[in-house]
Amino acid sequence: MRKIFVAFALISGLFSRVSAQEQGVHPQSQNYEWPADEQVLEKLDQWQDLKFGLIIHWGLYAVPGIIESWELCSEDWLNRPDSMTYCGYKEWYWGLKDDFNPLNFNPEQWAQAAENAGMKYLVFTTKHHDGFNLFDTQQTDYKVTNGPFANHPKANVAEHVFSAFRDKGFMIGAYFSKPDWHSQDFWWDKYATPNRNVNYDIRKFPERWDRFKQFTYSQISELMHDYGSIDILWLDGGWVRPRETVNEEVISWGAPIPDWDQKIDMPEIAVMAREAQPGILIVDRTVHGPYENYQTPEHRIPAEQLPYPWESCLTLGNNWGFVPNEHYKAPAKIIHNLVEIVAKGGSLLLGVGPKPDGTLDSEAVARLAEIGKWLKANGEAIYNTRITKNYHSGNVFFTKGKAGNLYALALVDEGQPVPATVEWSGALPKKGSKIRLLATGQHLNWKVKDGKVQVNVPSSFREKHADYPALAFSFEQ
Template sequence: MISYKSTLLTLCTTLMFSFAARAQENNLHHRSTTYEPPKDPQVIKKLEKWQDQKFGMIIHWGIYAVPGIIESWSICSEDWIERDSTTTYNDYKKWYWGLSEKFNPVNFNPEQWADAADAAGMRYLVFTTKHHDGFNMFDTQQTDFKISNGPFADNPRADVAKYVFEAFRKKGFMIGAYFSKPDWHSEYYWWPKYATATRNNNYDIRKNPWRWNKFKEFTYNQISELMHNYGSIDILWLDGGWVRPRETVNDEVLSWGAPIPEWSQDIDMPKIAGMARKAQPGILMVDRTVHGAYENYQTPEQRIPDEKIDNPWESCMTLGNAWSHVPGDKFKSAAKVVHSLVEIVAKGGSLLLGVGPRPDGTLSQEVIDRLQGIGNWMSKNGEAIYNTRTVEHFRDGNTYFTQNPEKKKTYAIACLPEGEAIPETVTWKGNLPKKGSRIKLLQNGKNVKWEREGDKIKVFLPASVQQDTTLSALAFSFVVEK
């Protein structure tokens, strides 16, 4: 006889996978249009360092990995979310919360993750210490709803975040802690007295100030644990932009279509930031979409802005269709990721690529292979990506331009269409090399022949390059004409 739980798991896995891609369009964080530069010299210095890294990994991992469904959102009751229609909402939430009793990642291998990220050419990490569902991937003392309190509790590495951060630090990565401001498991955010209709807290804070103050205290204490107990942290990446002061909700925010309550979900960011920066001097605060002093860089999600942006920013995008592990997910090709990275960097941003470990604590071989494919290109052409800044004329067709001011070099990166033969020549307009200078092909480190025709440059590719079917882009370095 098929059990109720088994049937529910099958239905939920099917439903969640079918709407994972569509879900990304309903819960996206948009990019703020207003930016306030930091004033703290230590923050400015760290922000400059972060802008040199260009390529990072964001890891979503939690109880949602057990059935392989979209992270957290299935327990929210907004009209775009699909669940098994024969299951009551309370039964579904009970089943979902119960996944904490089954999450036992016996093969937990953060070193594998760090090796794969390093092989891809990534240089910074953002790890989900807690997503919206409230399940904690660190040993918080504020709640028992955590990885270190379930079947994994007796494992010597039960304090998962500690070992993830350590593995990536050993590779020289900048370390970011993702933390969800909303917590749907907390009785101080979703009060069990009421139904939980939307992503917002489900009671009027104006009428229940004590309860909201308890949530603020809970949030402050959890972030304090992360800031004091987990070594050096470079980035506090705060998700859940609907938890914000009511006065920051402007027409831009309203246009996103997310439900907004009449009251203010203010968690006192000045107090949190003050504590965080005392413990971690210069830490970057990324209070996503909340304009002001605590959004040190902007984070457009699952999209690349149309034009160059002068403010610090990063596109956070998934390797597959989902942020977390979903069986059968379809992953982008290495070439597609390289092309996105090149375009993002040329427009002044960084790429934060999302992967989801399996419930046993390992990355799939398919994910590792994709990352290695990206790294094969980065190992030869990373000079055109790392430590670069934008140029005024950043694009000509499929060719993008960056520059390294310290080295006084300009780079032209020609993205090659997948599946097509490599041409004999590459041409571009603008960013003309200095007359009589050399153009070097980074892929093989050799100079190439070139000629100028008016405002156009033509570069001749050697036969060995034309025959290399693994190439996704060609990067050239040169000294630009003044």
């Protein structure tokens, strides 16, 4: 029956993928608190140099090719198949553990594709909200090492993913969902599950919630102690938070909020994590304060430049995880997003979901390679840069190198030819200085007219590059 339903899901597309992605986003906090720990500040500065990362959502949801975890939730923006009861759906979904058998699991392919894309850091989902663990946790049997994949030499998936990316010099991030919908201490079968929150009154059953807090602490401790060097603890599920952090801003997001506290003792988790991994960045998403070391706006780019660390979480396709017949964004679109994000002070965390067999889709790999080709020629204007006061002039964005040199990145609309002249205002080169085209190293002719810089793009470059997503220039101010 399960296999029949999986096939039906793949053929009919009966899940509300796009709308679910929009409704399940984590809005961005409006407050930021700089870390006090010098080691954390140092790691944060290193992370801010990287600019471009990969987030991998992979799990049971890849088998039928549906939205990650969310269909288990009973909120009104979701659309499960009419032919199934809610309890029947949950039974079917939990049972996908018996079908998750990625015999072609190839984390080295993932790491190579990410390196080819010019990415520098990884965030990997060790556990999503559905509670299925992609690491060999000792706290539950609901894990990849307890099923058809258990005897595979790479059954402890997270270990091998982290190792493959670490071998490429990536900064390593462990995604971990604070809510766990499979746990009887979060979603207790005694009660219905009306929404994403814990489904019983914690005030009436404090011992049950204490067990869940210990469960969460122990799982994170395993990740911190047993999986090598970890640079980022990326915590999802921002509705699991101290009640005192629920302010008007949080209420305005529209997510259901219970009357009771859902805190999981982040101070204790942070102390433990930083004893095991000194300087680790903790990203307790949307829970502003000392444990949100950088912010994570999702499916959006902030309207203005921000003076503190952040990353935009976007997808290469329309979904975080794998879905069949995905529509991937053009490489030029991702490059334009990256340029704008970096000029506004952020980093781009791009989502790509592996297929159920454990490999990346060939089209996704090809598009990542195209992004990397541009970054190989122009990455000087992206990596190791910081913001400038005037961050853009029309479709020209500015970044600044640590040595003080400035970069101008002119976006070229998809399908349009490279312009013969690029102009901007607000960031004038020093008189007599040279403007260099990063893609070729050439020094270009330029002038200032009516308060605007005008740079001539060589005809040889324009003839060779009929379709080029962005031009990057280096100059002194």
